[in-house]
Amino acid sequence: MERGETVLIDLNHGSGAALLRAMPWLTRPRRQAMGGWSALAIFVALVVSVPIFVVFGFVFVPAGEVWRHLADTVLVAYVVNTLWLVFGVGIGVFVIGVGTAWLVTMCRFPGRALLEWGLLLPLAVPAYAIAYSYAGLFDYAGPVQSGLRGWFGWSRGDYWFPEIRSVGGAAVVLAFVLYPYVYMLARAAFLEQSVCVIEIGRTLGRSPWRSFTSIALPLARPAIATGIALALMETLSDFGAVQHFGVATFTTGIFRTWFGLGDPAAAAQLAALLLAFVFLLLVGERLSRGRAQFHHTSRRYRELPRYTLSGSRAALAFLACALPICLGFLLPGGQLLAWLAETGGDGSGGRLWGHAANSLMLAAGASAIAVMVALLLAYGVRLNPNPVAKGAARVAGMGYAVPGSVIAVGVLIPLAWFDNVLDGWLRASFGVSSGLLLSGTIFALMFAYVVRFLAVSLNTVDASLAKVTPAMDGVARTLGMGPAATVARVHAPIIAPSLMTAGLLVFVDVMKELPATLILRPFDFNTLAVHAFELASDEQLRAAAAPALAIVAAGLIPVALLSLAISRARPGRAQAEVRP
């Protein structure tokens, strides 16, 4: 046989040879054929990052009249309030999150197992829902102050009571629903630490408390820093709670400038400034983690030797862990339930079901799109793992750090520009008007949701695709499967459950989303979150209970998923399951 001569034998006792001769491109190395896919992934990543770049671009637009007005009047208040919130919530989530995590992982006391799970519950409560219920509970007419007055016979002005509608009040309610981020990551970090390290600390003469502060805490620092950063990101994006408490921050400022003052440019500049805060936060998190990528030096895991607490110490530990659950979940949830009972179910005159349908439709649509886009990007990286594809995936995942109101502004400005240009051209050319084609439609909302929550689905899809090792691809191919059959028979069954999870997580996030929906929704189009917000703004807190509770109920789904996942996440246990 001469070199270079194409002789194909029939290897598969079929007609493969003829097919291959007829279509030589079938046999071309896969790597060359994947350029199209990568290009598509990069295109998608660019489209998804447009809103962020648009907002960022407004840093360079000269300041207008409204901006100067803002700078003279409210800007200082925005910055000061935001800093106070970040400071207060930061301290709060650190103390609650790390403290409870340490207690449930390192000590043994009655009720520990229940509390370990229950501490996640406040994650289901959106910040605006806890804000509505706390406002109702603690303001002048609320049951707490009325009760005090009735008890002691005080009247107005006789006593001092902290004002819930304040920066401090906002920081407190936010801390009670955001601490689970720190709790989850700190707990995982404590569990991952080999108990050997702690025991060495004990043998070297450290007390339990000292070995916590000098060994366990520093080792968990990267995880704690990430948890705090996540909680603070949520703090910066919060709109519903601060708006209800009348605390002027960037998110309320953006909303007010957009709708009240009708100045998109100034709103975008506020959004850019908020983005700068987010960026600082991310840098801070990176710096505080530093090069502190601790690797486990011991691979031995044993069941943690929890310190057994008894008597008053056990009671204190129980109380310390039960309090955040009460204040972050049971109390607001209970208040909402009580209002629901008072109003006899639907306090909004039968419109609730329509709003719920809208919410479900948006959430289902956005989660399906987010999962598909995540698949596209994840496969882009897998098929062609070059820096460009990886960079594209990372850019596409940026949206999660960006507040919803910033994304809304970033989505609306380019879409409105497109609509105006198209409309102007159609009028000039054909004398017809296209009206609002993209802005103010469901499309704009879906786009904003995908930008904001793509990271959620992308992380989940990435993690599940990593379970299909390249070696499995190689095996499937040599066992006679083409690329399509490999995807259908190996990839699909392995990643399908995770795709469901990814979709579910996005679904719930979309259900809860408020500021972007408020800015981008089509005229007279309401969701549960918007409906609750409007009722609460009109001081119809009782009526707002039904939609708020519906959102909390949906939020319990990911909490259940999380608690399942983390109960399996102990490394020692996982190793025992898969025998070497």
Next chain:
Amino acid sequence: MTAETTAPGLLLAGVSHRYEREPVLCGLDLEIARGEITCLLGPSGCGKTTCLRVAAGLEPIQEGRVDIAGAEVARPGFSVPPERRRVGLMFQDYALFPHLRVIDNVAFGVRDGDKAAKRRTAMELLTRLGVDGYAKDFPHVLSGGEQQRVALARALAPHPVVMLLDEPFSGLDRRLRDRVRNDTLDVLRELSVATLLVTHDSEEAMLMSDRIALMRDGAIVQSGTASELYSRPESAFAASFFGEVNVIEGTAQGGAVATPMGTLAAPYKDGCQVSVFIRPEGLSLEEKTEYEAAGAEAEIVESHMLGPTCLVRLKPSAEIGSLTARVNYTGLWKVGKRVRIRLDPERSFVFPASQEM
């Protein structure tokens, strides 16, 4: 005999492969007959696994050609896809499909028959390998040795012409490894497939293979039987890759190099710096007597009994650093004893000192 049956099972001729402009294989030649087991041996990063992936069709080649059973399957710009090559592939981590039961893992690649027939084929192989009891289990409940057998059964099920094994035993502990290795060997010989086995363990290569191809920097540096490579290494690299060696520096003079233990042939020009490689069993020890002159004097500084043999570390009187000898265990060689060392020229090799190890 037809051309197809006389052709080698696997042939790689002048194969070059670059990964993002980084050359990994440089003009690699390799030929494996049917029923022959060849070990591809070399240090980490020498391109062993890439060679295997090229044979499987998972990597394209930029130069050369690959034949399977006499038919060309790859040349630059052309590659028969892996699913049409009839190769079996087995990875270090076995890569069993976690979502399929053991029986379905093995039946995955079987082409002929309906589902029941495929499962019968799979079951026969599982029985043959002694893991039929796990047919209904999912892979993660199996031990490492059991997973290895299932992976082997899965690769063999579609009756491949060529088997490619990438470090198939490195995940197993030592005692299990010997048993699994023998069972694997038996099955591979019985089915007379051309087998390419990648390993970095020279002992494993010597145990497993009919032939060893020693690889370095993307090319084969020497190939032959285990005894050829062990007793007639063609380079300093080959000499030192198979087990320990004592190295002594010297100078060629009149076609020979003088060492304290004796003179060895050194066919290099006068004044050329050479390295002398002596295997531990190439040194023999004698009790020191007053009148004997041949060999070098040394003192025993360490002595370890290893069953039938004894590993002795020696400090010679001459300025050549310490030496290690492997001798039959007699109980004579105690620490502190002064002995005389002799050299076996058959187990000593001389290469120019400039040659890299």
